[in-house]
Amino acid sequence: MIRLSFDIGGTFTDFVLEDQTRGVTRYWKTLSTPSAPERAVVQGVKDLLAAEGVAAAGVGMLLHATTVATNAILERKGSRTALITTQGFRDVLLLGRQKRYSTYNMHLAKPEPLIRRRDIFELPERTFLRDKSNVAPDAAEVDALLAGIVEQGYEAVAVCLLHSYVNPAHEQFVQERATALGLAIDVSLSSVVSPRFREYERTSTVVANAYVKPIVSRYVNRLDHALKAEGIAADLYVMQSNGGLVSPELATGMPVRIVESGPAAGVLMCRAIGREEGIADLLTFDMGGTTAKLGAIDAGEPAILPTFEVDQVQYTKGSGLPLNISAIELLEIGAGGGSIAQAELGAIRIGPESAGSEPGPVCYGRGGTRPTVTDANLVLGYLNPGAFNGGNMQLDLEGARRAVDIHIARPLGISIEEAALGIHLMATANMERALRVMSVERGRDPAQYALVGFGGAGPVHAARLARNLHIPTLVLPRGAGVGSAVGLLAADPKVDYTVTQVTPLVVGAMAGVRRLHAELQARAGADLDRLARAEGREERFTATARYAGQGYEINVDVPDVTLPEDDFLQAFAQAFGEAYRKAYGYHDATREVEAVDWTFHGSIPLGAGLASPSRPSDGEPRIGTRRAWFSPGAPGEDVAIYDRYRMKPGEPVQGPCVIEEAETTILLLHGDTAELSGHGNLIVRIGAPA
Numbered sequence: 001m002i003r004l005s006f007d008i009g010g011t012f013t014d015f016v017l018e019d020q021t022r023g024v025t026r027y028w029k030t031l032s033t034p035s036a037p038e039r040a041v042v043q044g045v046k047d048l049l050a051a052e053g054v055a056a057a058g059v060g061m062l063l064h065a066t067t068v069a070t071n072a073i074l075e076r077k078g079s080r081t082a083l084i085t086t087q088g089f090r091d092v093l094l095l096g097r098q099k100r101y102s103t104y105n106m107h108l109a110k111p112e113p114l115i116r117r118r119d120i121f122e123l124p125e126r127t128f129l130r131d132k133s134n135v136a137p138d139a140a141e142v143d144a145l146l147a148g149i150v151e152q153g154y155e156a157v158a159v160c161l162l163h164s165y166v167n168p169a170h171e172q173f174v175q176e177r178a179t180a181l182g183l184a185i186d187v188s189l190s191s192v193v194s195p196r197f198r199e200y201e202r203t204s205t206v207v208a209n210a211y212v213k214p215i216v217s218r219y220v221n222r223l224d225h226a227l228k229a230e231g232i233a234a235d236l237y238v239m240q241s242n243g244g245l246v247s248p249e250l251a252t253g254m255p256v257r258i259v260e261s262g263p264a265a266g267v268l269m270c271r272a273i274g275r276e277e278g279i280a281d282l283l284t285f286d287m288g289g290t291t292a293k294l295g296a297i298d299a300g301e302p303a304i305l306p307t308f309e310v311d312q313v314q315y316t317k318g319s320g321l322p323l324n325i326s327a328i329e330l331l332e333i334g335a336g337g338g339s340i341a342q343a344e345l346g347a348i349r350i351g352p353e354s355a356g357s358e359p360g361p362v363c364y365g366r367g368g369t370r371p372t373v374t375d376a377n378l379v380l381g382y383l384n385p386g387a388f389n390g391g392n393m394q395l396d397l398e399g400a401r402r403a404v405d406i407h408i409a410r411p412l413g414i415s416i417e418e419a420a421l422g423i424h425l426m427a428t429a430n431m432e433r434a435l436r437v438m439s440v441e442r443g444r445d446p447a448q449y450a451l452v453g454f455g456g457a458g459p460v461h462a463a464r465l466a467r468n469l470h471i472p473t474l475v476l477p478r479g480a481g482v483g484s485a486v487g488l489l490a491a492d493p494k495v496d497y498t499v500t501q502v503t504p505l506v507v508g509a510m511a512g513v514r515r516l517h518a519e520l521q522a523r524a525g526a527d528l529d530r531l532a533r534a535e536g537r538e539e540r541f542t543a544t545a546r547y548a549g550q551g552y553e554i555n556v557d558v559p560d561v562t563l564p565e566d567d568f569l570q571a572f573a574q575a576f577g578e579a580y581r582k583a584y585g586y587h588d589a590t591r592e593v594e595a596v597d598w599t600f601h602g603s604i605p606l607g608a609g610l611a612s613p614s615r616p617s618d619g620e621p622r623i624g625t626r627r628a629w630f631s632p633g634a635p636g637e638d639v640a641i642y643d644r645y646r647m648k649p650g651e652p653v654q655g656p657c658v659i660e661e662a663e664t665t666i667l668l669l670h671g672d673t674a675e676l677s678g679h680g681n682l683i684v685r686i687g688a689p690a
Contacts (some may be wrong), residue, residue, distance in 0.1 A: 001020050001023070001060040001061065002017065002018065002019050002020070002021075002054060002058050002059050002060050002061075003018045003060065003061045003062075003063065003489060004015075004016070004017050004048075004059050004061070004062055004063070004066070004234075004660045005018075005021070005062075005063035005065075005067075005289060005485045005486070005489055006041055006044065006045070006062075006063075006064055006485055006488075007064075007065040007066075007482070007484040007485040007488065008032055008033060008037045008040065008041065008051055008064075008066050008067060008068075008261065008262070009187065009260050009289060009290060009484075010032065010034070010065065010067070010289055010290025010291065010336070010338070010354060010356050010357070010454070011031070011032060011045055011069075011288060011289020011290050011336065011337065011338050011354075011356055011357045011360065012030065012031060012032055012288065012289055012389075012456055013028050013029070013031070013032045013037070013041060013491070013604050013680040014027075014028070014032050014038040014094075014456075014481070014482035014483075014484065014485040014576065014663075015027070015029070015030075015044050015045070015048050015482065016026040016028075016479065016482055016485045016486055016488070016489060017048055017049075017052055017054070017203070017486055018242050018489055019052070019054070019380050022170065023199050023605075024052070025445060025479075026048065026051065026052050026477050027215055027481065027482045027486075027662065027663050028044055028047065028048040028482070029389050029390075029392075029456070029482060030043055030044040030047065030483065030569060030664055031226050031357040031360070032355060032356075032357045032490055032511070033357070033358075034357065034358060035358075036377065037066070037068065037219065037223075037224050038217040038219070038223040039226075039227070039228045040136065041227070042078070042226045042230060043045065044225065045227070045232070046230065050310065054233075054686070056230050056231035056232045057231055057232070057233070058233045058660065059081060059159070060234050061235060061237070062222075062227065062232065062233050062234050062235065062236040062237065062555060063237050063239070063245065063488035063489065063491070064236060064237065064238050064239065064410075064488070065238075065239040065261045065262040065265040065485070065487075065488055066219075066238065066239075066258065066261050066262065067259070067261065067262050067483050068212075068216055068219050068258075069108050069212040069215075069216055069258050069259045070213065070254050070259050070262075070310070071258070071319070072211065072215050072216075073114065073208060073211070073212065073259065073310055073311065074310070074311055074496040076112075077212035077215075078110065078187075078212050078215055078677050079111075079115060079155040079156050079210075079211060079212070079213070079214040079215055080119075080153060080154050080155050080156070080159070080249070081114065081115050081119065081154065081155070081156045081158060081207060081210045081211045082115070082119050082120070082121060082149045082152075082154040082157045082639040083115060083119060083120045083121065083159075083160065083203070083210075084121050084122075084123050084145065084149075084157060084158070084159045084160070084161075084174060084509045085120060085122060085123070085125060085160050085161065085162075086122070086161050086162040086204070087123060087124045087125070087126075088119070088120040088125065089122070089162060089199070090120050090121075090122050091117070091118065091120075092199050092200055092203050092240045093113050093115070093203045093204065093207065093381040093403060094113060094117060095112055095200070096200055097243070097318065098201060099318055099591075101313070101316045101317065101318035101319040102236055102301065102313075102316065102319075105361040109313075109328065111311070111319060111321050113207070113321075114207055114208060114211045114321070115207060115211070118390050118669065119154075120316055121145055121148075121149065123137055123141065123142065123161070124137065124138070124141060124143060125161060125170050127161065127162055127163040127164060127166070127169075127170055127193075128163065128164050129166060129594045134167070134170075134665050136170065136173075137170055137173060137174070137351075137555040137594060139173075139177060139656045140261050141632075142173065142174055142177045142481070143181060145622065145638070146174070146177060146178050146181060146183055146185075147181070147183070148182050150185055151634065154185065154540065155185065155186065155214045155663060156185060156186040156187075156188065156210040156211065156213055156214055156402065157178075157185055157186070157187050157188070158188045158190070158203075158206040158209065158211075158429055159174050159175070159187065159188065159189050159190065159206070160170050160199075160202060160203045160206050160207075160208045160329065161174075161188040161190070161555075162199070163191055163510045163560050163570075163574065164189075164191040164195075165190070165191060165195040165196055165197055165499065165500050166192075166500075167203065167304070168189065168191030168192075168195070169656060170189045171189045171190065171368075171472030171477070171529070172191070173188070174187070174189075175189055176185050176535050180410055186210060186213045186217075187210075187213055187231035188206050188213060189290070190202050190203065190205070190206040190211040190658070193206045193209045193254060193255075193256060194206060194324040194325070194498075195204055195498070195499045196324050196498060196499065196500040196597055197500040197502075197596075198305055198324075201303070201307065201322045201323075202324060203481075204320070204323065204324075205256060205323050205325065206547040208224065208252065208256050208259070208321065208323055209255060209256035210308075212255045212256065212259075213252070213266055214254050216252055216258070217252045217253070217255075217401050218257035218357070220236075220238070220248045220251065220252050223236075224248060226238060229261075232510045233249070234568075236248050237492060237493070237531075238258055238259065238261065239261045239262070240257045240258050240261065240290070240303060240380045240490060240494070241257055241258060241259055241260035241261065241264055241308075241325055241326065241327035241328065241552035242264070242325075242326040242327060242328065242494065242496060243264045243265075243267065243268050243302065243304075243328050243491060243492050244407065244492060244493060244494020244495065244496075244570075244603060245488075245492065245493045245494065245531070246297075246493065246494075247530060247531055248529075249530070250495070250527060250530070250531075251291065251465055254321065255431035256323060256325055257325050257599040258431065259310060259323065259325070259327075260308070260310075260327050260328065260330055260332075260645065261285065261327070262484050263295070263330050263332060263483040263484070264327070264328045264457070264486045264487075265485070266284065266286040266293065266295070266328070266454060266484040266489050267295045267302045267328050267330070267481045267488035267489050268302070268487040268488075268490045268671050269282055269297070269299065269454070269483050269484070269487030269490060269571070270282055270297060270452040270454075270477075270483075270487075271297050271300070271301065271302060271490070272304075272487070273452060273475060273477045273479050273679075273681055274297055274300065274450075274452070274475075274681045275289075275300065276485045276677075277475060277677060277681060277683070278295075279475070279539045280298075280299050280300045280453050281298060281299065281448060281449045281450070282288060282296070282297040282298065282449060282451070282475075283295070283296055283297075283435065283439055283444070283446065283449045283450070283451050283452070283471070284296065284297065284439065284452050284454075285336070285431070285435065285453045285454070285455075285458075285462055285465060286343040286399055286452075286454055286455040286456045286458055286483060286484065286524055287336060287431065287453075287455040287461060288336050288338075288456055288457060288458075288459035289336045289337045289338040289354070289356065289357065289360075289374075289456060289457065290334070290336040290354045290356055291332050291333065291334040291354075291430050292332070292333050292336060292339055292430075292434065292439075292455075292458075293330055293331070293332045293436065293455075294330065294331060294332075294431070294434050294435050294438040295328065295330045295331070296329060296438055296442075296444060296449075296548075298444070299385065302327070302328045302329065302330060302603075303328070303352055304326055304327070305326070305327040305328075305329050306324075306326060306498065306544060306555065306597060307322060307323060307324045307327075307328050308322075308323060308325070308326070308327045308329075308330075308462055309321060309322050309323070310323060313442045313483075314335070314498065315331055315433075315437045316435060324498070324507060326496050326498070326601075329438075331434055331438050333352075333430065333434045333435060333684045334351045334352025335350060335351050335373075335427055335430045335431050335432065335434075335501060336351075336354060336373070336457060336550040337373050337377070337456060337457035338352065338354040338355040338356055338357075338361055338363065338372050338373070338471065339351035339352070339353070339354050339355075339369050339372060339373050339427060340353045340355055340370045340372055340670045341370075341372065341373065341376065341404075341407070341408060341426070341576075342370070342407060342408075342410050343407065343408050343411035343422045346412065348408060348412070348419075348422045348423055348426045349426075350373065350423065350426045350427045350430055351427075354372075355370070355372050355439045356630060361374040361375050361396040361400070362375050362396065362399045362400050362402075363375050363378050363385070363396045363397065363399055363400040364393065364395070364396075365394075365395075365396045365399065369402075369403065370403060370407055371400065371403040371407050371408060371423065373423060373424065373427045374457065375400035375403055375404060375420075375423075376400075376419075376420040376421075376423035376424050376427075376666075377405060377420075377424060377457075377460055378395055378397055378400045379397070379401050379416060379417065379420035379630055379635065380417065380420050380421060380424060380629045381531070381626050381628030381629065381639075381658075382424075382625050382628060382658060382665060382667050383395065383440070383460075383462055383665055384626070384658075384660055384665070385397045386639075387448075387660060388664070389533055389662070389663070390662030390663065391662075393407070393564065400524070401416055404416050404419050404420050404423070404484060405419070408420075408422070408423065412640060413602075416657035417508075418632065419630075419635065420629070421629055421630075421632060422632075424461075425464075425632075427461065427557070428461050428464050428465055428468070431461065432468050432469065432574065433553065434467065435469060437467065439469070440470075445547075446456055446469040446470060447470050447471065447472065447473055448472045449471060449473065450472075450473040450474070451466045451471045451473070451474050451476055452464065452475045452476075452477065453465070453466075453474060453476055453480065454476070454477060454481070454664075455481070455483055455484075455664070456481050456482070456663065456664050457664070457668040458483075458664070459476050459480055459481075459482065459665060459667065460664075460665055460667045461475055461664070462666075463474065463655070463666075463667055463668055463672055464667075465668065465686070466686045467686050469596055471686060472685065472686055473683065473684065474672075474683075474684035475682070475683060475684070476666055476674075476681065476682040476684065477678075477680055477681045478612040478680040478681055479663065480661075480663070480664050480666075481661065481662070481663025481664030492604055492605050492606050493528065493531040493532050493603060493604045493606070494532075494601070494602065494603035494604075495524050495527045495528060495601075495602055495603075496600060496601040496602070497520050497522070497523050497524055497582055497599065498597050498598065498599040499520070499597070499598055500598075501593070501595075501596075501597075501598055501599050502594060502596050503594060503595045503596075504548060504592060504593075505569055505572055505573065505576070505592075505593045505594060505595060506569070506592070506596045507565065507566075508570070509565075509569070510561075510565040510568060510642050511563055513558075513568075513595075513598075514561050514684070516598055517558075517561045517598075517600065519600075520541075520598065520600035521599075521602070522538065522540075524600050524601075524602035525537075525631075527602075528602050528603075529605055532603065532604050536604075536605060537604055538602070538603045538605055539600070539601065539602050540557070540600075541554050541557075541561065541598070541599070541600055541602065542555060542556065542557055542558055542596065542598075542599045542602075543558050543595040543596070543598050543599070544556070544595070544596050544597045545556075545572075545576050545593055545594065545596065545598065546592045546593070546594060547588070547592070547594075548593065548594045549591060550585055553597070554576075554579050554580060554583055555576050556572070556576050556579050556595075556640065557581065558572065558595075558598070559572055559575065569613050572593070572595075573593060577589060582645040587681060603631065605636075616647055616650070617645055618646070619643070619646050620646065621642045621643055621646040621651070621653070622640050622642055622645075623642065623643050623649075623660075624640075624641045625638045625639060625640055625641060626638070626639060626641055626658065627639075627655065628654060628658065630669060630670070637656070639656045640653070640658075641655050641658050641659075641660060642657060642658070642659045642660070643659075643660060643661075644659050644661040644666070644682070645661065646661070647676045647682075649675065649676045649677060649678055650675070651675070651676070652673050652674060652675040653673070653674050654668075654671055655668030655671060655672035655673070655674070655687070656673070658673075659674065666682065668684065669687065670687060671686075671687020672686055673685045673687075674682055
């Protein structure tokens with residue numbers, strides 16, 4: 001079978017074609033088309049199929065990672081969305097949480113909601129948690145409210161009523177009235193999107209889902225039609241934030257789940273590479289043209305968070321928009337090859353503004369005028385102007401030098417090479433701060449981890465980044481320049497569902513736990529049936545738990561629900577104690593424990609690994625020399641240039657040098673030693689820090 005994966009980034013769209021019958025794997029990159037992302041996909045697919053001599057009808061599976069939902073939220077370019085909430089609770093979304101993410105900042109800005117106060121409408125109704133009779137919504141009032149929302153031109157409506165995670169009847173009634181009236185509007189219910197307590201987080205999640213739903217639906221439909229027009233009738237699978245694949249139907253029905261689609265695929269690639277090389281603990285570094293994404297793999301598995309924040313301020317918890325969805329732990333910053341550099345207050349500032357693909361860096365020759373990180377790397381001799389992107393693009397070295405000179409060197413009174421090195425070092429420093437957050441500030445010792453560098457620009461900065469954090473080993477995987485597209489090939493169909501059911505773990509709790517497990521298992525099973533019919537499904541049941549009376553929880557694997565109740569409670573208490581001690585250093589076994597959120601994970605392992613690329617390997621690895629600059633105040637030096645495809649296991653190369661491949665470029669510094677492993681990954685032993 002032929003599998004084709006593609007990941008749309010802000011600058012490049014990456015592709016991998018895997019022909020399992022012939023044992024052939026081919027990588028490809030093409031410039032993205034932000035105004036219509038599907039155009040770049042179609043063009044890249046046509047070019048790749050033509051290069052491999054494969055007919056469109058021969059493609060058996062399509063795998064896709066996208067940033068459409070993410071960009072709509074970050075750029076505030078989603079659909080016009082209304083929110084219906086319980087009367088008296090109109091300002092929940094605007095108030096957020098009382099806790100300040102920067103305690104002493106007197107000019108603190110709250111996370112900016114996706115909608116304004118004028119977009120929020122109140123409905124007279126009330127669901128009580130206990131002891132009182134509910135107040136049902138009036139059908140005439142609901143009809144009038146919905147009709148008014150449609151008349152005002154809203155494309156989507158989010159419904160978040162008080163305590164609907166316990167009793168969704170009132171939200172379902174609103175949905176039923178919208179259907180009965182035949183209104184042309186997308187409706188998202190919080191009891192479906194996020195049936196969990198904590199009103200602010202639930203409201204934020206359902207609003208985000210409604211906000212991106214029309215945009216994602218239109219995009220997926222355009223993409224599906226465009227691919228079918230090219231003769232590709234294969235099933236399309238979309239990557240979710242939790243690292244699992246779903247059908248377009250499920251992705252468009254719950255688009256908030258694909259907000260971190262592309263970065264999640266890259267982390268899966270790193271997990272597969274770690275298993276190949278026998279490395280269990282990894283920090284992941286993915287630098288593309290627009291952003292850099294940092295992640296971590298502990299004991300062979302990426303951390304899955306039950307909730308995460310998008311659009312954070314300086315990576316600070318509480319500063320972004322909370323989303324109640326399962327997501328691979330990631331940290332994303334605006335630092336990529338296209339990040340624009342400027343002289344500011346006698347120093348160099350990098351990003352977050354990016355040149356993207358339109359117009360792109362100055363050296364692309366597409367109309368860019370301001371210097372970027374890619375321009376600086378070209379000026380420093382790290383990139384080959386005649387063989388960029390496998391020779392499909394020619395870079396304008398003189399244009400890059402001119403831009404660096406005008407915008408950085410002259411204002412700061414330094415040479416062009418010093419200015420370019422300053423851009424390179426500042427970009428690396430920005431990513432270093434983010435990687436310290438992902439590692440040191442979250443309890444990980446970088447010296448005990450290996451770093452995986454990938455993305456089109458990542459391997460140019462990875463060795464310096466590893467050195468600055470005292471990381472001893474750097475892994476540069478095969479296909480590093482298209483890492484997220486490669487990671488899609490290692491993903492499995494997967495769904496998970498979470499509900500809140502506060503349950504004291506005492507005698508008598510077992511019946512409720514088993515009932516909840518059965519309900520979630522049935523829901524996940526129905527969705528997996530729609531994804532793929534396969535034997536050997538994998539299931540996992542987890543919960544968040546806390547000491548009774550605490551405000552927040554930690555994740556715990558739930559023991560086998562078929563155990564006798566006493567054994568189950570004892571096993572749960574032991575698992576909670578171990579998790580709590582690991583997080584906080586102690587555990588009080590005398591205190592009562594309660595579970596809060598319960599999550600069922602279901603997946604269908606496809607058993608697919610990462611195939612090795614089919615590339616020529618004859619000839620001498622060293623193909624020439626080029627002048628490059630490495631240290632402030634030091635002159636340029638002639639360094640060796642190697643062709644990665646000619647390198648062989650057992651033949652190490654020494655830094656400083658440049659290793660070229662079609663999709664990216666690798667930079668090694670003084671003291672670094674790189675050798676190809678038996679799996680085709682480049683293992684770099686980092687020299688001592690200067």
